[in-house]
Amino acid sequence: MPHHATPQHPPAARNFLSRRRVVAACAAVASLALLLAAAPSTEDPNRRRAYLMGPLPGGTHEETVVAAAVAGSFAGASSSSLSPAEAPLPSLGEVGTVCLQTNLSGGIEPTPAPSMFLVPSPSPAENFDDGSMEEPERLEIKVPIAARFDISSSNGIACHGNRVESENCFLKEIIFSLTASNKRLLILQGNPPKDPAHFLQEPISSGLPTMSSDVNGEHGMDRKPVLPPRPEAPLWSTAADEELINAKKEIINAPLTSDDPDLYAPLFWNVSMFKRSYELMERLLKVFIYHDGAKPIFHSPELKGIYASEGWFMKLMETNQNFVVRDSNRAHLFYLPYSSRQLEHNLYVPGSNTIEPLSIFVKNYIDMISTKYPYWNRTKGADHFFVACHDWGPYTTKLHDELRKNTIKALCNADLSEGVFIHGKDVSLPETFLRAPRRPLRDIGGRPVAQRTILAFFAGQMHGRVRPVLLKYWGDKDSDMRIYSRLPHRITRRKNYVQHMKSSKYCICPMGYEVNSPRIVEAIYYECVPVIIADNFVLPFDGALNWSAFSVVVPERDVPKLKEVLLAIPESRYITLQSNVKRVQKHFLWHPNPIKYDIFHMILHSVWFSRVNQMQIE
Structure with missing residues (x-):
């Protein structure tokens, strides 16, 4: 492609x-x-x-x-x-x-x-x-x-x-x-x-942490706020709008929380407000799902591979009985249940080098529901959302201004530089690579710290702007830095890809064609500290999670100094990072029957929180 x-x-x-x-x-x-x-x-x-x-x-x-x-x-x-x-x-x-x-x-x-x-x-x-x-x-x-x-x-x-x-x-x-x-x-x-x-105000992460901030354990993110555009008022107000406004007031005045056994405070920017927001979501949130649209583009989740996140969310959302309602008057959010992966699979013409057919299809779909139903027109799409993990997901919105500017987009390709992802309104979706849909938790876990003998590991295809540079400086040149394009047969005979991640202190997660990579969540699954190399990437759940507590972010320009950066991290700091990776893992796990604070609920909370954040308080 x-x-x-x-x-x-x-x-x-x-x-x-x-x-x-x-x-x-x-x-x-x-x-x-x-x-x-x-x-x-x-x-x-x-x-x-x-x-x-x-x-x-x-x-x-x-x-x-x-x-x-x-x-x-x-x-x-x-x-x-x-x-x-x-x-x-x-x-x-x-x-x-x-x-x-x-x-x-x-x-x-x-x-x-x-x-x-x-x-x-x-x-x-x-x-x-x-x-x-x-x-x-x-x-x-x-x-x-x-x-x-x-x-x-x-x-x-x-x-x-x-x-x-x-x-x-x-x-x-x-x-x-x-x-x-x-x-x-x-x-x-x-x-x-x-x-x-x-x-x-979900913080912007356009500036990456410096090496010193990672080494010293400070968050280091450029968290300067940006000028938000004022959303247009809905054509008419609903009881659901009032509930969102009241929820926002409660979140602002959230009581301090320090002893919740299910939430480890250092992982969060503000655990008290996150907990209050999550509780309100569980109690109040109602989602209306459009039933229009035929399979396979609509209502047809793909549950394995690197685009599994959008499929699993669709499956669990459409079968959910706690949040989904048939009465649109009770809805706080409206879900657009189409698959960006199925758009590419069914509408892209190989060799055409254009995704215009996909964009036209999405535009026609939005035009249809906005004509057939009053819901879209009330807010011009501001209370609607979709979930897309394919790299092309953001670009399929470009022919419909309201979809691109107003709708909450949950995207794996959360790239600030493309001009589509709107930070603080849109949601960075974790990219999860699931090999066994019937057993999504297979192989979760890794070796203890004392048995992680490899400093850093990466193996993958050489596409994008970062990976060739990574291979140039570190490819098969340092026994501490296990960097490969493909794992050599002499290596895989003793230790395969997953075993390498389970045995490494740091797992290198460079961007590919786009800023996102399934290796970030893979590293968390195998309890390996992620080292993220992708400028302008908004990290998943970044409005709630403090990624500096369990990962290292390295600017692309510092790839030649990568080993120096990692060795400069004190052992005590590494142990804290690795321990926090194990603690944050629960927030990135798919369960056939969703449980509290898992990845399904974290994605839904991010969308809920985005909508709450839009509400105006006098």
Whole structure:
């Protein structure tokens, strides 16, 4: 099968102020901020707000502080009608990137910052439009806002001198303070890993962890939020919508959990919120499944091979009695039960080098259900989802704008660079290679740490951009690095592929034609620490699971230093990683009859959570 070419995106134009212009602009910003602080406010005087800010890219410490003050003050205000006395503070939970459009005379025109609870933004290919190309006389400062919280005695957050503490265990330094008669604006440096708002905004992993972050055991992910597009309101509201809104409020205020024997806290970004969200899913979630469509493309799951994830989910979803309903009025989600694997198998013309017939088929299907039923049109597809593990799954949506932009796409090919996967709305689907559908748990497990004598192992076909480089530097050249294109017969006589994974400390998981690889889940099955080499890959369940607790992510550029990276990981750290692999394994296992927290429920929870995350709270 031919590899679908990656679309090329035009580079984003970015302008930077000269040092002299920055100083002048910041002086103007400071003056405006002081005017705002002195202005009267209609806010409750007992509520004080704190803004957690990130550094200004390319700016000095002072420039960041001053720009942050105005960004926080004017977020949510219209630039066309902005008045210092009337500019409202944004509502609790706002997050995004505030653009301060600064002209040469020092004028400031901040743009609104959307709420963090909106669906997250598309990839950069679709989401960069700052007007700088049309208005070259304007320059910009971009201020990333990481999160924000209220300071009050009622929510467990307290001020201590020049520091702030909260029950969510983040401690950040105050770098700027603006005091008025009835409100205090605190600008803070940092990004809290356990802030409730941070959990609801699924983090982006476009920047891979550095070597040092992996070695030291820190998560290291680039978790800066992105500007989310505001979803359109549904044409009419339903009782299910109200349930989702109430569920979101409960998740935000989830009670702290530390002693659940079924959930190991270090595996999660916020185990308390995950547990509350999961409990609400079990209690509330209802899914309507369209019965239209004929086999084999519809309702015909394939249960073995590398595309088994979409087939197993379809099988278990369509036979589920807890979540599936026939009454569409009760549904929170609508499942589109087609198979991307069957699309390729039945509609692709070998040698044609085009997947247009597949895309046309999907477009016609969506047009049909949107004409036959009212459900799609109510939200323009925002409460619909499909599950696709074939590499071409994302591209089959390109002829239908609402399907591509609004629908929740659960994809194995979760590539940020392609311009299709929308991080924080779409779901990264684990790719599972099942050899025996009747016994999906066969061969699960591996040797204990003391018997894992191989440092690193990989064997596979040499396609894609990473694997040939891996073979060039490490192929059959180092006894510690067992890297092969195909396992030689002299090797397989003593130890086959699975036995190698069970005997290795680290299992190398490089991307193939696409960023995803079944080896990641295979490594977890065989209790081998995954080493993931795939830039721009959003890891499965990344909104809930902290992958740095049980895997190592290496940038593609560091393949020549791969052994150095692995040897730099202390033995104690490796033992922790391997132990956590065994603990996280339960979340990636298929069961003929699904059990709590297994892969079926984790996928469904990711879709549920995405939909909850879209709901707007006043």
